[in-house]
Amino acid sequence: MFPKKALRHVPAVVAGLLAGALVLSACSSDDGGSPTQGIPGAAQNNQQGNGGAPAQPINLTIAPAGGKNVNPATPIVVKASNGKLVDVTVKNKVKGTVVKGETAADGLSWTSSEPLGYGATYTVTAHAQPMGGGDAVEKTAELTTLQPDKLANPNMIPAPSSVKSTGIGVGQPIVFQFSYPVQNKAAVEKQLKVESSPEQEGGWYWIDDKNVHYRPKEYWQANTTIKVTAKVYGVDFGNGVFGSEDREETYKVHDAWVAKADGNTHKMKIYKNGDLVKTMDISLGKGSTPTHVGPHVISDKHEDYVMDSCTYGVCKGDPNYYRSHEKWSQRISNDGEFVHENPNSVSAQGNTNVSHGCINLNGENAQWAYQHLGIGDVVEVTNSGGPKLPLWDLYGDWELSWSAWQQGSAIK
Known part of the structure; x- marks a missing residue:
């Protein structure tokens, strides 16, 4: 350090050098506070592309x-x-x-x-x-991750594997049946998606806390492809229940088969893609056990089936109780209505309604119907004298108008 008095006699060039040294000293840091300290190459990086600004920490x-x-x-x-x-x-x-x-x-x-x-x-x-x-x-x-109290499986009806080779009929609703009740219906419904090709308007309806159905506004068009997606894994169903897995399935709609059974004419006309292909003599339910009126959907088929009225509450001791083996049986409701052969009512077929609610046919016609109709095909019943098929009675879905069906969605 120069004495103050001596500094006044230092040549101007030397004084300028000293001032530069002081400036450089003021711009350096010796307190270890640099944000890049300890990162190899950081000092070099500070001089590249950022005008010398300190690098920001990761x-x-x-x-x-x-x-x-x-x-x-x-x-x-x-x-x-x-x-x-x-x-x-x-x-x-x-x-x-x-x-x-x-x-x-x-x-x-x-x-x-x-x-x-x-x-x-x-x-x-x-x-x-x-x-x-x-x-x-x-x-x-x-x-x-969270641990649910219970896991709900998104079971599908009909089982996609059961109709892979045959396809489904134009009346078949898409059904999710969950293994536990759903409290948060809107949250679950938002994760359910149906895409149809060709595109058709449709919607969901909650039949009860476990079952939600999807149907189009009108019957499916023949040869429609239906892609169904359920993104319910991780979805809170309520009451400690969560979705167990996601599902993605595809259904194919086959030709449009619609049978029209008339209780006044005692005839059933069968249409394929709108064309009449067969007319059959029938006998519907008698006055005490009339067949439900309205559209029915075939949900099950058995070449040989034991029909027991006790399965829907009419048991021994009731005058309407029955138990019999029937051939070529196709279920059209859950309370015992079938299309099937009944050799005991052949004389009444075409003129009188005498059954317990089923649509009786002779052997030849029953076998033909069994071989041509299938899961999801429609049987429309008119003039039977019976009440409408209930919504819950698998499947009463088509009894509701489109506006009424839309009210069954949990998403408002």
């Missing part, structure tokens, strides 16, 4: 945050700022299995691509590197 975030009672259907998302992801590993802590995921093209995020399990703990480990290179940083987290 920030890694892992979501969902909290780590407890995580919904297993919620994707895990890892994001990096001021750096790019090198790798992300999500591992089941007990099983050791690794969850699949994908890193975005820009390297700034990673998202899991498969659901987690219920009641499981996962460890998340992420590494990211500074934009300009250097040592990677690490962040870890642990999360546990």
Whole structure:
């Protein structure tokens, strides 16, 4: 340090050099506060492309945050700022299995691509590197998914495998039957989707707490392809019940078969794609046990079937009780109505209604109907003297007008 008096005699050039040295000293840092300290190459990076500004520290975030009672259907998302992801590993802590995921093209995020399990703990480990290179940083987290009290299966009717080779008829509703009651119907219904080709208007109706049906405004068009999706895994059904799995199934509608049974003429006319192909003599239900009026849908078929009225509450001791073997039987309601052969009523077929509610045919006609009609085909009954087929009576869906059907949706 020069004495103050001597400094006044220093040549101007030397004084200028001293002043420059003081300025350089003031711009340096010796307190260890640089944000890039300890990152190799950071000082060099500060001078490239950012005008000398200090590099920002890498920030890694892992979501969902909290780590407890995580919904297993919620994707895990890892994001990096001021750096790019090198790798992300999500591992089941007990099983050791690794969850699949994908890193975005820009390297700034990673998202899991498969659901987690219920009641499981996962460890998340992420590494990211500074934009300009250097040592990677690490962040870890642990999360546990929720454990439901019960899991509801989304069972489908008809079972897709049972109609894969035959297809379904134009009257067949799409049915989800859940294994536990659904309290949060709107939340579940929002995850159910039906796509038809060609496109047709349709909607859902909750028959009860376990059963929801989908039908189009009119009968399905012949040869329609129906794609059904249920994204219910992780959905809260209410009362501690959650969806057990997602489902995606495809149905194919076959030709349009509609049978029209008239209680006044005692004839049943059968149409294929709108063309009349067969007319049969029939006998409907007698006055004390009339056949339900309105559209019915074939739900089951048996070449040889034991019909027992006790299955729907009419048991021994009741004058209307019966138990008999019948051939070529096709169920059209759950309370005992079938289209089937009845050799005992052949003399009445074509002129009198004498059955317990079924549509009786002779052997030849019953076999023909059995071989040509199938699951989902329609049998429309008129002039039977009976009440309308109840909505719940598998399937009374077509008894409702379209506006009334729409009221059965839980989404308002």
